[in-house]
Amino acid sequence: MDNDYDALVIGAGVIGCAVARELSRYELKVALLEKESDVCGGASKANSGVLHSGIYSAPKSQKARLCVQGNDLFSKFTQEIGVELQRIGKLVVARSDKEIEELEKLKKVGKENGVLGLKLIDVEEVRRLEPNIRAQCALLVPSAGIVSPYKLTIALAENAWENGVKVFLNSKVTDVSKKENYFDVKNDNLTFRTRWLINSAGLYCDTIANMLGIERHKVYPCRGEYLVLDKSYDHLINHLIYPPPENGSGGLGVHLTPTMEGNILIGPSAEYIDEKDDIRTTKEAMDKLNVQAANFLKQLPKDAYIQSYAGVRCKLIPKGCEASGDFVIEEDEKVEGFINLMGIESPGLSASPAIAQMVVDIIKSRETLKPKDEFKTRRTGRRFGLLDIKGKSKQIETNPKHGHVICRCENVTEKEITDALDNPLGVRTLAGIKYRSRATMGRCQGGFCRARIVQIMEEQYKMGVQDITFRSGDSRLFIGRTKDLRGNDREES
Amino acid sequence: MIEKKVDIAIIGAGPAGLAAAISAKTEGIDNLLIIERDEHLGGILNQCIHEGFGLEIYKEALTGPEYIQRFIDEVKELGIPVMLKSMVMELNDKRELIVSNEEGLHQIEAKAVVLSMGCRERTRGMIRIPGDRPAGIFKAGEAQHFINIRNYMIGKKVVILGSGDIGLIMARRLVLEGAEVPCVVEILPYCSGLIRNRVQCLEDFGIPLLLRHTVVDIEGKERVESVTIAEVDDNWDIIEGTERKIECDTLLLSVGLIPENELSKMAKIAMDEKTGGAIVDENFMTSCPGIFACGNVLLVHDVVDYVTMDAYLAGKNAALYVKDELIKKPKIEIKTGPGIRFMVPQKIALEDVDIYMRVLEPGFDKNIIIMDGQEVLKSKKFKRVAPPEMIKIKLKKNEIEGAKEITVSVE
Structure with a gap:
């Protein structure tokens, strides 16, 4: 049967693409289904593009373990798909005595998580590294870096395709049912059959789990907005500049992120919202980001923004909750062959290679996977x-x-x-x-x-x-040719 | 790398670049080169199919393509070399250029350079309009290109933000194409385009102009479905309770132009924050000897005729520079005082010179006053002044003789 697969991955964000690609190393028939018109349509394209070190997550959590492991794997991971990674390092800066205490705590947590090279640096050293930044002192995190999140995700998907993964776009899953030893997965016009089903549907991971009667987890969407600075201001900072995180805020705090292309990102805000697809930007958040950037930067350039955007975090804990919640990565205890990847918010991008390996390990624990004779990697130079x-x-x-x-x-x-x-x-x-x-x-x-x-x-x-559309088929740029509207007028009159 | 040496390299083949080239050629320079990134000569005028160009120079109302064709024909008749589909990637203060085209990279050494790159449109991101990010949001000039050059129709019901000239022209254009334009929204208390455009493009077509209003929200997941407009106070803060949603499928932005000076900055040319262009002297020479600037890359002009006039001078002076005939004279600074938004040139020799300026605010019965310190050198009365219109003032040698630092203001 044509639509018969060994493994089917729902959702082509960075996690789904990394998983599909990892599976394509083996003699498996793999499908990747995505509801949008392209891969990387959700949170994977609208985040900071930061390779995290693992200083934020509670020791022994999945987040901590997979982030540190992912950070280790990331250089090889990006090399294999021809995507550039720059380990520019991060400064978590303290601007008050209370924040200095927070830095000590972060350093302790980081050390416990196995993050190497952490160093508290004094005001002089901060000034030397970052002359435009206000700070009393800072925690230097050398293993943190930057990567283009959409380039990464697209390269993973395209490399998966090159290694035999079938990619179905505009393919929203409408129903999933468990049969004896396989699943039937339906979109609007096809039914796919698969032995392994991997739920990496991001914000909609609970919707997919619900289709199989699993209702343990609920997603609480939390929006983050960003402002993008003109690249002529790329000299303003050299490292990622973060505040100490604020518990229960929903995010890591508004930070300054240099990007590979020279545009500095300011953001993200954190706001729990009702609708998962509400990626609107708001005046309130933009004004706030502007103020928060001014708290870091001695001189904030005027009129220097070129764009704003928003992404939505996939949180498994509601607003006001002090704990930060953990990733859920497991084969469901009741539904055999159903692997849930839920609540993959930050540091999901950093953990993606480790999560992909973990999925393969789950499958390997149950069956023998035969590596393909030839696995293609990619080489793409700079643009x-x-x-x-x-x-x-x-x-x-x-x-x-x-x-x-x-x-x-x-x-x-x-x-x-x-x-x-x-x-x-x-x-x-x-x-x-x-x-x-x-x-x-x-x-x-x-x-x-x-x-x-x-x-x-x-x-x-x-x-x-x-x-000619912006994204999906309904986002047409044009309504037709000129004179089309006039032509209709004439017919009517 | 393909190496080339020229007397004058002209960057950009819009009205400024073509006029500069013609004038340099007429001045006896043969080894010229016009470098243009598009596949045609003429720049933005190719898409400006409305009339009204050439009133100053030709005393007739031409369309953009008609106006620019005269220059294109002359460039061809004069045999001035042109590189099309060629992008200047680098420029330095030694007048060395790196140009990319399908033949390869070219390294060009020029004895003089004329900057005539024009300007670009301000964007939604720059003015930070919140909301969704669907299809159906266009910059006015971009829409003009789509409609007039590519014959794509951009929408059925179009709200226009900004009453700059392109916005006004496009309001009329869209109506002529059968679209509905429910309103043009302007944050300022006055129309920022020329009066004739307001009358001919809005009033004649019954399109309302909402002053002291702006767009505060955009809605639509795939394509624009509505925009919300609101009234603003003197600080441009939204007046609560005045928000109003307008159903539409398109938002057009005509919110200002920015001189495209990336190359000028690369060459470390001194810039004027007010104009967004280079600081030039009365010869249109920048702070880099041998590099001249003219047209909208120098400052955003109101009508193309002035661009042409500037560019003739810039081209001629570039030619004189190459021939070592550009006489070096001591310069004094000429500064903007109260009421003046910007002005060129910023440095002048004490000779006859034309200065161009725009005022900050509209007004009636105003005097433009030229002062040297406390001493009034000249005062010229205007029945009406308005920011959209450039004001040109001729300074005579005898009026400014002995001046140390000139300030220009409005009273």
Whole structure:
């Protein structure tokens, strides 16, 4: 049967993609189902993109163990899929005596969790490392780093695909039922059969579990908003800059995150919300972020924001709860073959390689997995805009279309746009191009290049006016051709 | 790497770049090069199909394409070399450029450079409009490109934020295409576009202009479904209780233009915070000897005719610089005083010179006063002044003789 799988993963966020890819190392038929029009449609694209060290989570928790383990694995993990990782280190800064105490506590927890290299540094040292930051002292966390969360997730999915995983997009799971020794998983038009079912549905992990009668966990969505600074301010900080965490706040506190592309992120806020898909930004949060950034930065640039966005945390504990809650990663005790990955909020991205291995280990404990003879890894270099002159020159030699710059703010080339459009998952949306190539993500936010990209979609890919969408099929950019509306008028009159 | 040496490199082939090139060529420079990132000459005027261009220079109302075609034809007749689909990646203060195109990377050494990169539109992110992030939010100029160049229709019911000229022009354009424009929303207490555009694009079409209003929320998961507008007070704070939801499928932003000076900054050219462009002298030369700036990259102009006039001078002076005929004269600073938003040039020799400025606020029966310290050198009366309109004042050599530091203000 065509839709018969050994393992089926629900949800193509960073966890689902990492799990599917890890499973693709073995002789298994694997499917990855995603309700959105592209992978990385939820929290995985809208977070800080921080590789955490493991200083925050309670000792002996899954979060602590998997974060530290994931951090260890991350260099190899990213190398294998051609994604850049920079271990720039983190400073948790104290601005009051009370916060200094918090740093001591963090250091203690971190040490207990097995985080290496933690060091309290004095005001002089902070000034030397971060001249623009206000602080009395800081905890230096050298193993923390940055990675592009969407590049990572997309690379994992595409590498999984290259290794035989079948990826189904626009494929919302509507029903799951347990049969004798397999599951039937339904979307709007297909039924999939699978022996192992992995629930990595993120915010909707409880919905999926409920379909199998498991109601132990409920997701409490908690939104985090961010502001994005223009990359001309990339010199403001060199490390991740965090406050000490505030218990029960829902997050790790508003921090400053440098990114690989030079834009500093300010955020996230933390606000429990009613609807899981409510990724709206709010004036209140933006104003607050602005104030909180000013608490760190001696000089906050004016008019320097280029964008704002929000993501939603998948929490298993309600508002006001002091405990931070833990990941749930287990084969369900009642439903054999059903592996739940629930409540994977921060540090989920950092833990993703470790979680993927843990899933494989669960399956391995029950059956023998045969590694494939050949497992493909990926090598992708830096994008054109980030290369030096020599690198750029070489790249144009490989293909002249690399010389034609389409996105002027980020220097994304025509070849990079068509490469993004040629992605193996068949995603042909503007958001898909954006996250793969970076076009439209610069300071003019697509003011010039969006039209050129549409032109490429139209002329080179023969896409019709109805097919040009931002994300899903309903997010059309255009209502038709000019004169269409006038034409209707005339017919009526 | 392809190496090239030119006398003058002109970055950008919009109205400024083309006029500068023509004038430099006329001044006897043959080894010129126009570098343009788009696949056509002409820049943004290609998409400005409305009329009203050329009233100052040609005394006739041309469309954007008609206006710019005159320059394109002249550039072709004069045989001025052009590189299209070519992006300047780097520029330094020694006038060395790195240009990328499909042939490869070019390293170009120029004796003079003219900066004419134009400007870009401010975005939703910059003005921090909260809400959902669906499809259906366009910058006005971007929408103009989609409609006029690509013939895509962007929406059926379009709210426009910002009463800048492009916003007003687009309001009319959308109505002509059969769309509904329920209102143009402006945060300022006055229209920020030219009067003629307000009359011809809004009033003639019965489109309401809501002053002291802004967009405070956008709703819609996939495509815009509504925007919420509200009244603001003098500090631009939202007046509670005035929020009003307007159903629409599109939001157009016409919230200001920013000179595109990334290359200028890369070359460490001194910038003017007020204009967002380079600091120039009366020859349009920047703080980097041999690098000139003109058009909207220098300051955002109201009408293209002034861009052309600036650019003729900038091109001519670049040519003189190359020929070593640009006479070095001592310069004094000329500063903005009360009531003036920005002004160019910022440095002048004590010779006949035109200065361009915009005022901060609209007013009637105002005097533009030119002072040297406490001494009034010149005062010129205007029946009406308004921020959207550039004011040009001619200073004569005899009026400014002996001045040390000139300040310009409105009273």
